[in-house]
Structure formats: structure tokens, C-alpha cells
Amino acid sequence: MKTANLVKILLTVSLVSAVFLAGCTDVSGGGGCAGPSAQGWSGFVPYKQVLCFGSMEGRVIAVNPAARSDNKTFPVEGEWAYLIKIASPGAACGAMCGSSTSASNMGIYATPVTSGELVYAGTYSGKIYAMNGDKGVVRWVYPREGYETVGGVVGNLATDGQSIFFGSSNGKLYALDALTGDYKWEFQTSDKIWTSPAVDSGVVYTGNYGGNIYALSAEDGKVIWEIKIPSAVASAITVSGGNLYFGTFDRYLHALDKTSGQEKWKVSGGNWFWAAPVVKDGVAYCACLDQKVYALEADTGREVWQFSAESPIVSTPALSENTLYVASNNGKLYSLDIKKGTMINSASVGFTVYAPLYADGATVYVNARNHTVYAVDMTKGSIIWQFASNSIGN
Amino acid sequence: MIDIWNVAILNPMLNGLIALSEILGKNFGLAIIVLTVAVRIVLIPLTFKQTQSTKAMQSLQPKLQELQKKYARNQQKLQQEMMALYKEAGVSPLGCMWPLLIQFPIWIALYQSIMQALAATPENLLLLSQHLYSWDMVGQAIPLNEMFLGLKLSQPDPTMILAILVGGTMWLQQKMVTPPATDPKQQQMTSMTTMMMPMMFAFFTLSFPSGLALYWVVSNIIGIGIQYFIGGGWGYFTFPSLRPQPQATTQPKIEQKGSQDGKKGQN
Structure with a gap:
């Protein structure tokens, strides 16, 4: 009986461990027993001669492609890096962390935006930073020191030059003065906002996880229209022509009239349209987690062509002239002829890609999940240079 | 192997849990409770068998102790005699383990389903997309309402x-x-x-x-x-x-009381 008891105890302990190991196994490399940790997947925004992006270590970094190509020591020629530290990680790791106030860093999902000489970054820890684009010196932070954070910022920031707009996990859409960071207005929605707002002609469009789409006045946040759809918004909202385009968790891509919110058309894919649709010359290019890219007539939703990649597509494609650049999750890059949907060339960075792509001519910039930024020459299908963001010291 | 696990066990349970949450008015906390109750009810025969096996093992305890005393210096003989005793009684020393082992994959799947469905971070949400069926009900339930009785279920x-x-x-x-x-x-x-x-x-x-x-x-x-x-x-x-007092401490008290009474009587 003693032996049986011991066997039972050992077996139970080992099986419990197996349960936790099974739960802690993270196929995407994030780590952590509650699944992949929040590491972010920011894209790039150009500022003068540098490209600014948020790294998985919680830095806002400006890299100069020319300097990287020459393999110069970072930082040179307009380059800089700013590490965003968060105090009291208790909110992120629970009661186990107690009331620790030691600084930590956290990934950045929002692709930075620029306005004038400032670069703006939103963090998952719930703060907005405005930095001087030339030196990376912080101009202002919202909320101000001593005030509570606003809830995780996952979607991109949007700006009309006067204001910065961003959605938060607390379900609010905020508008701040772009120059000073002063609070302008906020709009409380019914659920959390993880998608990117879009601003066009004095109107801010946003969707939340309650399946609501809002058109708000950029001036004062007053509701212009509001609609409820059956499922929550999965992708960023793209405004083009007279329409809004976005994907939802019920596997549809929607086109709404931007003045009334009335649905114009919707098409279904084999999985979520997570990447933001890219629209050009009356065609919407929509990447899907079903591994396909759909080219749809922007006014009717009729399919023009579709292209199959090797794995699901999370990354928002980039357009440059008549070529569409697409990255699938397995790190494979494709250049596609936007008229026919045929593949012109392909390349691979060899690591998972979730972040939106940025294209400058035939050079595509990729922020891969191995903490490395790649510049890829898509005419040759080869990597020009790579830069490990985690190689920067604190 | 992971694919078989996902397709045969994890995905059905995960999608079932999410669909259940939609049916229960987008209440994921209630869905966890209902599914846990359902799984435990389905597993009752196994739980019953496990209890029976444990009881049978416990009933052999006195005989096993006798054997352990008797063959304390001969481990080989002890093992033989113990096995013979198990055989005679019709129980297996690991018999109470099998129902537990069968239950574990289901618990692991339930555990993984809850962890994945809650999708606390955007990375989790992306991971979830690869496990979902194309049911409208599932698509409309995502992302799940994580609030339940004041608790944030993903935190x-x-x-x-x-x-x-x-x-x-x-x-x-x-x-x-x-x-x-x-x-x-x-x-x-x-x-x-x-x-x-x-x-x-x-x-x-x-x-x-x-x-x-x-x-x-x-x-x-x-x-x-x-x-x-x-x-x-x-x-x-x-x-x-209701716990009985240990004999060693109660007996002297009674004796003491008796002797005191005797003394009283003498007085």
C-alpha cells in the first residue's frame, strides 16, 4: 500500500507537471505559462533618412538603412534607440509579482506614426510617447507621470497632424494634442479596442471587440454614426475612396460606406483577415490567415485574383508601384504582380513574421520575431542587411 | 503527434467551449463551469472504478502489513507473496491508476482549451485562430467576454x-x-x-x-x-x-479522575 501510495503521488505530480508543461509550451516562441507573452510586432514609419519601429524588447528604434547597409556601428547618422521601461509589472504578471516597482520592458505592437518632427509610439503597458525624430529624446508622455496608464495599446496610432488618436484595451478611443500631448477628448466604447483607428477628412473610424464600428468627429469625439455587426473587428480599418475596409473574427472582409456605415459588400475567407487591407486603383488586396491573398474589386467585392502562400499571413502587405509585397508567418516573402496576382520573386528571412511590411522601391523591410530587422532586395530575393534589435545595450 | 492531439481532442473541446459560451449569452465563466461539470459527469464511471480499486487496495492493508513483517528480510519472497495476495483478491496494485491516467488527457485538453480561448495577449489570439472551426457561432463569440463575477478570466x-x-x-x-x-x-x-x-x-x-x-x-x-x-x-x-481524542491522553485523565473521586470518597 505504501508503494502504491508513493506511485500514485509520483504519477500525479509528474502528470500535473506534464499538464503545465503542455500549457507552457509555446509554439510561437514567446514563452510563459499563460501562453505566448506580449512581445509586439510593430511595423516601420519613415522619418527623414531613418526608419522608426518598435522592437520586441520595448524600444523605439530609428535605423538608417544606408548606415546598416555599410555595417556601421549603431547608432550613427540619425539613428537612436529609446528603451521604454514600465514600473510595477504586477499588472502583467499577477499577484505573484506583488507590489514590485522594478522597471521592466514590454513589446510594442503599434507601428509608430510621425507628425512634424515628432515620432509617436504607443505601448502595451498603456502609454503614448512622443519623441524627437532626430535624437529620440522624449518630448512628452501620456498619461503624465503619476497618473494611471490608459490600458494596453495594441492597434496602431493615427494622426491628422493636429491630434494623435489611439484605441486602448480599456475600450476608450483617445485624442491628444499632437504637439503637447494634452488630453483633447475620449470616447468610451462598449468593449476593448485592439484594432487601429483610421482618420480621414475630419472623421476618426474605430471598431471594438464588442462588434461595434464608430465614426467620430476628430474635433470633439462626437458620434457621427455607429453600427453593430455580428462579429468583432479583427484587422485595422483602412479608409479608401468612399469606403472602409476591415476583417472580422467571423472570417469576413467588410466594405462599409464611410459616410453612413451601411454595408456595401462582404466576402468570406478561410480564416480571419487579420492584416489591414491595402487599397490601390479600385482594388483591395487582403491577406488572410487562410494563407491566401485576395485581390477584390473595391466597389463590389468581386474577386480579381487570389494567391496562395505557404503559411498564414498576419503581416500587412506593402505596395510599391505595381508590386505587392507579402510575408507569410514562416518568414517567406513574396513579390506579386498586382494586376495578375502572379509571383514575381520570393525570399525568406527564415523566422516568423507578424509585423507589417514596409517597402521602399524593391527593398522590403521586415521586423521578424527573432528580434531582427531585415532589409530584403526583392528583385534578387536576397537579404541586403540585418540588424538585431536586442543587441543594443541598455 | 501534436496534430493528432489538436484535431482529435483539443480542437473539439476548445470549439465546444467557445460555442457553449456563445449559447450561454457570451458568458465564458459559465461555459467553463458547465463544461467542467459535463466532463466530470462523463468521467463518473471512471471515477467510480478508481474509488472501488482504491477501497479494495485499502482492504488488503492489514494482510499486506502482516506479509511485510513476516518477510521483512526476504524482499523477493515478499514481492511474490504480495502479488499472490493481489491475484487472490482480484486487484491490481496499479488498478486505481488507470482511470486516473485515462482522465488526464481530458483534463489537459480542458486546461489547454481554457488557456487558449482566453487569449490574454494578441499573440494568444493569433494562436487561437489556428484551432477554430468555421462555425458562425464560434466566429461571433471571439474574442470572448473575459469578465465573470468581477473576475478578469484572462488575468x-x-x-x-x-x-x-x-x-x-x-x-x-x-x-x-x-x-x-x-x-x-x-x-x-x-x-x-x-x-x-x-x-x-x-x-x-x-x-x-x-x-x-x-x-x-x-x-x-x-x-x-x-x-x-x-x-x-x-x-x-x-x-x-468529531475527531476522537487519542487514547494515550484520555486514559490517565480518567484514572486521575477516578483516584480523585476515591480521595473524595475517603474524605
């Missing part, structure tokens, strides 16, 4: 309430099925193991999503209920007030 409970509930219910369940040992050394080990698991889980509760802790609490309460009805009452758990 650890900031209070200690869930940790105490998880630890307490698990300890009670263990006490109900763990027989008191006669040997002091064995008693010490039993006490330690009875405390170890609940403390371990209470500790996990502090850092895991409270949705998972909710599942543990519900599962433990159902386990206590099943044990109460199948095992016939509270089993080996005794309420402090």
Missing part, C-alpha cells in the same frame, strides 16, 4: 480568494480519500503529500489566468461531491469537533 486573481478556494477544496478532496497511516513515518509523509498538492495549485493560482483557477475550484467541488456520494460521506476527513 490572475489579484486577491487571494481564488488561491484559497483552490487550495482549500483540493486539500478537502485529498483528505477525504487519504487513509490515516498507523506508522508515524508514513503518517508524516501522507500529511506532507496531502498538503503539497493543494499548496502547489494555490501557488499556481496566483500567476495563472483566473479562468483556469475557476475550472480547478469547480472541478474540486464536483470531485468532493462525487466522493461524498460514491464513497459514502466524508470518507477519511473528520471535522475537528
Whole structure:
């Protein structure tokens, strides 16, 4: 009986461990027993001669492609890096962390935006930073020191030059003065906002996880229209022509009239349209987690062509002239002829890609999940240079 | 192997849980409770078999102790005799383990389903997309409403309430099925193991999503209920007030009382 008891105890302990190991196994490399940790997947925004992006270590970094190509020591020629530290990680790791106030860093999902000489970054820890684009010196932070954070910022920031707009996990859409960071207005929605707002002609469009789409006045946040759809918004909202385009968790891509919110058309894919649709010359290019890219007539939703990649597509494609650049999750890059949907060339960075792509001519910039930024020459299908963001010291 | 696991076990349970949440008015906390109850009900025959096997093993305890004394210096003979005893009684020493082993994959799947469905971070949400069926009901339920009774199911409970509930219910369940040992050394080990698991889980509760802790609490309460009805009452758990006083301390008191009475009588 003693032996049986011991066997039972050992077996139970080992099986419990197996349960936790099974739960802690993270196929995407994030780590952590509650699944992949929040590491972010920011894209790039150009500022003068540098490209600014948020790294998985919680830095806002400006890299100069020319300097990287020459393999110069970072930082040179307009380059800089700013590490965003968060105090009291208790909110992120629970009661186990107690009331620790030691600084930590956290990934950045929002692709930075620029306005004038400032670069703006939103963090998952719930703060907005405005930095001087030339030196990376912080101009202002919202909320101000001593005030509570606003809830995780996952979607991109949007700006009309006067204001910065961003959605938060607390379900609010905020508008701040772009120059000073002063609070302008906020709009409380019914659920959390993880998608990117879009601003066009004095109107801010946003969707939340309650399946609501809002058109708000950029001036004062007053509701212009509001609609409820059956499922929550999965992708960023793209405004083009007279329409809004976005994907939802019920596997549809929607086109709404931007003045009334009335649905114009919707098409279904084999999985979520997570990447933001890219629209050009009356065609919407929509990447899907079903591994396909759909080219749809922007006014009717009729399919023009579709292209199959090797794995699901999370990354928002980039357009440059008549070529569409697409990255699938397995790190494979494709250049596609936007008229026919045929593949012109392909390349691979060899690591998972979730972040939106940025294209400058035939050079595509990729922020891969191995903490490395790649510049890829898509005419040759080869990597020009790579830069490990985690190689920067604190 | 992972694909087989996902397709055959994890995905059906995960999608079932999400669909259930939609049916229950987008209430994921209620869905966890309902699915946990359903799974525990389906597993009742196995739980029953496990209880029976454990009882049968316990009934052999006196005979096993006799054999251990008798063949203390001959381990080979002891093993032979023990196996013969098991065979004669028609029990297997690991018989009570099989039902437990069969239940574990289901618990692992339920555990993984809760963890994945809650999708606390954007990365989790992306991971979830690869496990979902194309049912409208599932698509409309995502992302799940994570609030339940004031708890944010994707985050650890900031209070200690869930940790105490998880630890307490698990300890009670263990006490109900763990027989008191006669040997002091064995008693010490039993006490330690009875405390170890609940403390371990209470500790996990502090850092895991409270949705998972909710599942543990519900599962433990159902386990206590099943044990109460199948095992016939509270089993080996005794309420402090009903615990018999140890003989060694009560006997002298009676004697003392008697002698005092005698003295009184003499006076």
C-alpha cells in the first residue's frame, strides 16, 4: 500500500507537471505559462533618412538603412534607440509579482506614426510617447507621470497632424494634442479596442471587440454614426475612396460606406483577415490567415485574383508601384504582380513574421520575431542587411 | 503527434467551449463551469472504478502489513507473496491508476482549451485562430467576454480568494480519500503529500489566468461531491469537533479522575 501510495503521488505530480508543461509550451516562441507573452510586432514609419519601429524588447528604434547597409556601428547618422521601461509589472504578471516597482520592458505592437518632427509610439503597458525624430529624446508622455496608464495599446496610432488618436484595451478611443500631448477628448466604447483607428477628412473610424464600428468627429469625439455587426473587428480599418475596409473574427472582409456605415459588400475567407487591407486603383488586396491573398474589386467585392502562400499571413502587405509585397508567418516573402496576382520573386528571412511590411522601391523591410530587422532586395530575393534589435545595450 | 492531439481532442473541446459560451449569452465563466461539470459527469464511471480499486487496495492493508513483517528480510519472497495476495483478491496494485491516467488527457485538453480561448495577449489570439472551426457561432463569440463575477478570466486573481478556494477544496478532496497511516513515518509523509498538492495549485493560482483557477475550484467541488456520494460521506476527513481524542491522553485523565473521586470518597 505504501508503494502504491508513493506511485500514485509520483504519477500525479509528474502528470500535473506534464499538464503545465503542455500549457507552457509555446509554439510561437514567446514563452510563459499563460501562453505566448506580449512581445509586439510593430511595423516601420519613415522619418527623414531613418526608419522608426518598435522592437520586441520595448524600444523605439530609428535605423538608417544606408548606415546598416555599410555595417556601421549603431547608432550613427540619425539613428537612436529609446528603451521604454514600465514600473510595477504586477499588472502583467499577477499577484505573484506583488507590489514590485522594478522597471521592466514590454513589446510594442503599434507601428509608430510621425507628425512634424515628432515620432509617436504607443505601448502595451498603456502609454503614448512622443519623441524627437532626430535624437529620440522624449518630448512628452501620456498619461503624465503619476497618473494611471490608459490600458494596453495594441492597434496602431493615427494622426491628422493636429491630434494623435489611439484605441486602448480599456475600450476608450483617445485624442491628444499632437504637439503637447494634452488630453483633447475620449470616447468610451462598449468593449476593448485592439484594432487601429483610421482618420480621414475630419472623421476618426474605430471598431471594438464588442462588434461595434464608430465614426467620430476628430474635433470633439462626437458620434457621427455607429453600427453593430455580428462579429468583432479583427484587422485595422483602412479608409479608401468612399469606403472602409476591415476583417472580422467571423472570417469576413467588410466594405462599409464611410459616410453612413451601411454595408456595401462582404466576402468570406478561410480564416480571419487579420492584416489591414491595402487599397490601390479600385482594388483591395487582403491577406488572410487562410494563407491566401485576395485581390477584390473595391466597389463590389468581386474577386480579381487570389494567391496562395505557404503559411498564414498576419503581416500587412506593402505596395510599391505595381508590386505587392507579402510575408507569410514562416518568414517567406513574396513579390506579386498586382494586376495578375502572379509571383514575381520570393525570399525568406527564415523566422516568423507578424509585423507589417514596409517597402521602399524593391527593398522590403521586415521586423521578424527573432528580434531582427531585415532589409530584403526583392528583385534578387536576397537579404541586403540585418540588424538585431536586442543587441543594443541598455 | 501534436496534430493528432489538436484535431482529435483539443480542437473539439476548445470549439465546444467557445460555442457553449456563445449559447450561454457570451458568458465564458459559465461555459467553463458547465463544461467542467459535463466532463466530470462523463468521467463518473471512471471515477467510480478508481474509488472501488482504491477501497479494495485499502482492504488488503492489514494482510499486506502482516506479509511485510513476516518477510521483512526476504524482499523477493515478499514481492511474490504480495502479488499472490493481489491475484487472490482480484486487484491490481496499479488498478486505481488507470482511470486516473485515462482522465488526464481530458483534463489537459480542458486546461489547454481554457488557456487558449482566453487569449490574454494578441499573440494568444493569433494562436487561437489556428484551432477554430468555421462555425458562425464560434466566429461571433471571439474574442470572448473575459469578465465573470468581477473576475478578469484572462488575468490572475489579484486577491487571494481564488488561491484559497483552490487550495482549500483540493486539500478537502485529498483528505477525504487519504487513509490515516498507523506508522508515524508514513503518517508524516501522507500529511506532507496531502498538503503539497493543494499548496502547489494555490501557488499556481496566483500567476495563472483566473479562468483556469475557476475550472480547478469547480472541478474540486464536483470531485468532493462525487466522493461524498460514491464513497459514502466524508470518507477519511473528520471535522475537528468529531475527531476522537487519542487514547494515550484520555486514559490517565480518567484514572486521575477516578483516584480523585476515591480521595473524595475517603474524605
